[in-house]
Structures are given as structure tokens and as C-alpha cells.
Amino acid sequence: MKKLVALCAALGFLCMMALGHNPAIAAEKPIVVKIAGYKPEGEPETVGMHQFGKYLAELSNGKYEVQVFPNSQLGKEDSYIDQTRRGIIQMCATGTQMSKFHPAMAMLETPMLFDDLDHAHRAMNGKTFELITDGFDKKSGIHTLNAFPLGYRHFYTKKPINTVEDMKGIKMRVPNIPLYTNFAKEAGISGQPMPYAEVAGALDQGVIDGGESPMSDIMAVKMYEIAPYITKTKHMLVMHSLFINDKFYQSLPEQDKKWFNEAAQKAAEDVWQMVKENDSKAEEAIAAGGGKLSEPGPELKKFIRDAGERTWTMFTDPKSSSYVPNAKEILDSAASYREAK
Numbered sequence: 001m002k003k004l005v006a007l008c009a010a011l012g013f014l015c016m017m018a019l020g021h022n023p024a025i026a027a028e029k030p031i032v033v034k035i036a037g038y039k040p041e042g043e044p045e046t047v048g049m050h051q052f053g054k055y056l057a058e059l060s061n062g063k064y065e066v067q068v069f070p071n072s073q074l075g076k077e078d079s080y081i082d083q084t085r086r087g088i089i090q091m092c093a094t095g096t097q098m099s100k101f102h103p104a105m106a107m108l109e110t111p112m113l114f115d116d117l118d119h120a121h122r123a124m125n126g127k128t129f130e131l132i133t134d135g136f137d138k139k140s141g142i143h144t145l146n147a148f149p150l151g152y153r154h155f156y157t158k159k160p161i162n163t164v165e166d167m168k169g170i171k172m173r174v175p176n177i178p179l180y181t182n183f184a185k186e187a188g189i190s191g192q193p194m195p196y197a198e199v200a201g202a203l204d205q206g207v208i209d210g211g212e213s214p215m216s217d218i219m220a221v222k223m224y225e226i227a228p229y230i231t232k233t234k235h236m237l238v239m240h241s242l243f244i245n246d247k248f249y250q251s252l253p254e255q256d257k258k259w260f261n262e263a264a265q266k267a268a269e270d271v272w273q274m275v276k277e278n279d280s281k282a283e284e285a286i287a288a289g290g291g292k293l294s295e296p297g298p299e300l301k302k303f304i305r306d307a308g309e310r311t312w313t314m315f316t317d318p319k320s321s322s323y324v325p326n327a328k329e330i331l332d333s334a335a336s337y338r339e340a341k
Contacts, residue, residue: 030057033098035091035242036080038072044150044216044278045093045240046070050269052242055145055263060256065160085141091256095150095240096177101140104132104324108147109314111183112308113334117149122337123274124148143246145264151214151279155231156223158209160294164188164303165235172181173199173211178322182314183235187307203227214238216275219282224291233304234297242267246256295311 035052039045041115046068074080074089077097099106107113114120123129124147133144153267162166168188174180176193177278184191192208196217202208210227212235218224252260254323286295294302314320315327324330 022059028063030062033064033066033091034069034074034089035066035093036069036072036074036083036089037093038077038080039150039256040068040071044148044271044274045072047274048148048267049093050289051264052267052269055266056259059259059263063256064259068173071171071242081142081243084243084245087247090248091242093240093242095238096179098136098140098142098241098243099322101142102133102136103315103322104134104326104330105136106322107132107237107324107327107330108180109179110308110315110331110334111179111236111311112305113137113331114237114254115338116234117152117237117272117276120149120239123240123334126333127328128333128337128339129331131326133328137246141246143245145260145335146268147241148268149275150240151216151275152212152234153212153238154218154233155211155212155229157229158203158227160229161231162294162297162300167300170210171208171216178201179311179314180236182311183308186310187193187235187304190289197331199223200226210268212236215282215286218291219285222289224286224289228291230286230291230293232293235304235308244312246341251279274292288336 012205028233033053033056036051036225037045039051049066049070053068056061056064056066069080072080074083078096080089080092081094081097082138083089096106096109129147137143157170157172161170169190171190171192172182172184173194173196174189174191175196181191181193193210194202199211200221200274202209202224210229211223212233214225215230215231218230224230244260248258249260283293312327312331314322315324316331317323323326
């Protein structure tokens with residue numbers, strides 16, 4: 001009888017193991033959330049992705065495990081955006097590329113929209129961000145969790161830009177994006193769309209006279225060694241976001257949605273602070289490396305601001321292919337977060 005009882009107990013234990021009730025592995029496996037981006041490790045975007053994973057794991061007590069795939073490991077931008085839309089992966093990080101689904105998303109990088117990072121920070125944590133993203137979910141199948149900067153763009157050139165005349169006809173590399181090419185045209189620049197990887201060679205060969213990038217990028221590739229004159233124009237703030245497949249997001253329990261939202265917001269705040277610090281460090285490194293940084297004078301500053309504001313017609317003109325019906329409301333909202341002077 002004792003042998004029979006022991007045998008039954010052993011069989012019961014084996015059955016429990018087969019059904020996944022092994023006490024040694026009783027804890028549930030975390031739910032894996034995959035997030036893709038194209039920036040390398042150490043860049044603000046990638047840091048933000050890792051921080052999001054850290055915060056989500058903490059808030060959910062390990063229920064979710066975020067796996068980060070930076071540096072285009074899951075394909076180029078269009079590819080991983082499509083993977084997110086289809087639910088092959090749950091999340092991605094990108095920027096104005098999302099404007100192909102919802103033109104208002106391009107307004108995140110509207111030229112001369114913000115005076116500084118603090119101004120942009122207030123607007124992105126307020127109504128302006130809500131107005132830009134309103135309706136994006138339905139058009140794209142993707143939900144926007146936050147917004148964070150990668151840095152202001154500045155000119156880097158072989159010769160100094162001190163006056164409006166210095167800018168006219170200058171050949172500058174710009175990303176092949178309508179918002180960027182239109183700004184160059186309005187500023188009297190001969191915009192030369194080309195991949196960023198080709199810029200150094202084009203500068204060496206005299207194909208272009210300069211370009212425009214965030215300070216951290218100018219520092220990282222030592223662009224100031226070829227084009228040493230850095231004019232701190234701050235003409236455009238590069239903004240990115242963390243995006244999540246909308247079906248996946250809507251399927252989450254309400255408490256879990258709160259965790260995702262809170263983790264994304266905390267990660268964004270980390271990036272805002274990081275970009276502030278990085279810009280200061282980059283300027284110091286550029287100056288130490290022989291780069292010559294300068295602020296545009298009043299006349300040049302006004303010219304750049306006016307050129308930036310002229311690009312706004314892309315969004316406000318009903319005949320434009322980039323028309324945004326609530327563009328004026330977005331522009332007015334952004335202006336409302338400007339500090340009184």
C-alpha cells in the first residue's frame with residue numbers, strides 16, 4: 001500500500017511538472033516587449049529606449065521585459081515602423097517619418113517653433129503635443145507614448161556665416177525631407193539632399209560648403225575638423241517619440257497602460273535632461289578641437305526666423321500636400337508656452 005501511495009505521489013509530481021507547475025519555475029515568465037530604433041548605443045534615443053525598459057520592469061514588478069534593438073538591427077526605419085504597425089514587434093522609436101500617416105507629425109520639427117529646449121519641453125508636456133498627435137492612432141494603427149529631443153540643428157561650414165549675404169547660395173547638405181529642403185530654399189541656401197554618411201567626403205571634394213546637424217552629431221564625427229565654423233542657429237529641434245502598436249496597447253489592462261505611460265514619460269524626462277547636458281559637453285569638445293562657435297547677429301537671426309516661419313505655409317495652406325487642418329491651433333498652442341519677456 002505504501003508503495004502504491006508513493007508511486008501515485010511520484011506520478012502526480014511528474015504530471016504537475018508536465019503542466020508547468022514545477023515549484024522551481026513557478027514564477028510566470030515576463031511578457032517580452034520588443035522595441036526597435038536606428039540610433040546606435042549611447043545616443044539619446046537609445047538611452048531613452050533602455051530607460052523605458054528599466055522603468056516598465058520596475059513599475060510592473062517584472063511582468064514586462066523590454067528588449068531593445070538599436071542601430072537598425074531589425075531593419076531600416078520604414079521596415080521597423082511597418083513591423084510595429086503589423087504587430088510583429090510591439091514598439092519603435094522614430095520621428096517625423098510618421099508624417100506619412102498623419103501630416104501633423106511633421107510639425108514636431110517645425111522650423112523656429114520653439115525658442116529653446118525649455119520652451120519645447122513645456123509644449124511637448126502640454127496641449128501642443130496632444131494637438132499634433134490627435135487622430136494619429138486611427139490613421140496609423142500606432143499609439144504615441146511620449147516626445148523627446150535629439151537636439152537643435154546648427155550650421156557647420158567651411159567659411160564663417162556672419163551676414164545674410166554669407167548664406168545666399170551656399171551649398172549645404174540637408175536631409176531629403178520636404179520640411180528641411182523647404183527651409184533651405186526659404187533661407188536662400190542651395191540645399192543638397194544626401195545621406196549623412198556621404199557628407200564628410202562631399203565636404204572634402206568641395207561638392208558642398210557645409211551642412212546642418214545637432215551639436216552632438218557635429219562632435220561625434222568631428223565634422224568641425226572639415227567645416228570648423230559652427231553657427232548656433234537653433235533653426236530646428238529634432239524630436240522623436242516612442243511608439244507602440246495600438247492593438248497591443250489597447251489590449252492592456254488599465255493598470256498596465258498606466259505603467260507603460262508612466263515609464264515612457266519618465267524615460268522622456270531623462271532624455272530631455274541628457275540632451276541639455278550633451279549639448280553643453282559637445283560645444284566644449286568642439287571648441288577644444290578647434291571648432292569656432294558663434295551666435296548669429298540680430299539681422300541674421302531675424303532672417304533665419306523669418307525663413308523658418310515662411311515654411312509654416314506647408315502646414316497652413318489647404319493646397320499644400322502637407323496641409324494640417326488644425327495647424328494654426330498647433331502653432332498658437334506652441335506660442336502660448338513661450339515665456340514672457
